[in-house]
Each structure stands twice: as structure tokens, then as C-alpha cells.
Amino acid sequence: MAEYAKSARIRAGIIDACARVFKESGFHGSSMAQIARDAEISYTGLLHHFPRKEQLLTAVLDLEDQRRAAFLREHRTFAADADPVQVLRELSAMLLDRRTEPGLIQLTAVLVGEATSTAHPAHEHFVARFANIRSFLTRLFTRLHDEGRTSGALSPAEMAAVTIATIDGLQTQWLFTPAEIDTEKLVRGLLSVLVPELAQDADRGM
Structure with missing residues (x-):
């Protein structure tokens, strides 16, 4: 032992x-x-x-994805009476919490940039990661859309893609100029446009 x-x-x-x-x-x-x-x-x-170095890469990626994977597993099938807006709040908070770990964000930014090449050993990992998060968000936005709670400007799949791109892009900008980029405020602002009832969160800075 x-x-x-x-x-x-x-x-x-x-x-x-x-x-x-x-x-x-x-x-x-x-x-x-x-x-x-x-x-x-x-x-x-x-x-x-x-x-092999590829085994190390896998271990690092697994560590980086642990919290995200746990959240997706826990909420993969949320109850019929669960409020998708609250699930969306929790997911965005979990993703944004990574801003307190600049090393982790920088590591992800470096590896994602490299892994756009299909020959990179982490390519399929990131393809699957983005697909899983996009699928999860699409289901959330679809339910909100069906309940008449979205702005209707974009389809649920488009809202999912824009949300992921905004969070990842803002976190990358934050690495360069953290004093100028308020990631939380900007992401909440975007979500309030997509889901109008979230405007109260943006106003309160929640």
C-alpha cells in the first residue's frame, strides 16, 4: 500500500x-x-x-478535463422539472472558474492550437471534447427554445457554438490583458442576449 x-x-x-x-x-x-x-x-x-510522451499528454488532458467531465456526467440527463436556465448558470460558472488558473488556461490554449492538426495526438481528444460540450449546450438551448425562453435570433446549435467560442476566446484574451477583460461580465452579457431572462444575472453581476 x-x-x-x-x-x-x-x-x-x-x-x-x-x-x-x-x-x-x-x-x-x-x-x-x-x-x-x-x-x-x-x-x-x-x-x-x-x-511515451503521448501517454503523458493523455494524462495531462485527463487531469484538465476532470471537472468538466464530472459536470457533464452529472447533468447529462437532467430531470424534466429541472430548470435549464439554472443548469446553464452552473455550467458557465464551472467553465469560467478556470480563469483563476491561468496556467491551466494557457496550457489548454497551447494544446488546442497545436491539436488543430489532424496528425497531433490530442486532435481526436479535442474534437470529442468540443462535440460533447456543444451537444450538451444544444440540448439545453433546445429546451429553452421549445419553452419560448430564447431570443430566437440563432438556432440552439448556433447558440451552443457561439457560447463555447465566446468563453474560450475571452479566456485567451484574458491571458494577454487580464486587467482589461472581464470574462464573467461579457459571458453573462452574451447569455442574456440569447436567453433574455438571464439579463437580471448580468445586471446583478451574478
């Missing part, structure tokens, strides 16, 4: 170091030797836990 706990701590330290290295150099620009140095572990020790 003690040996297992020690191994888990070492693996966690390696993944943290890998995230730092990927954030600075990207996947293609980093090396296993560089990751080993940052993790303060021997190269042989690194290979014992992660023989």
Missing part, C-alpha cells in the same frame, strides 16, 4: 511537471528529458511511469 501511494505521488508530480513544460513549449516543442528535469526525476524513472 505504501509503495502504491509513493508511485501515485511520483506520477502526480510527473504530470504536474509535464503540464508546466507543455504550457511553455507545447507538445512538439518539449522533450521527455526536459520533463524529467522539471519533475526532478531520472530519465529512466520517467520512462518507468510513462514510456
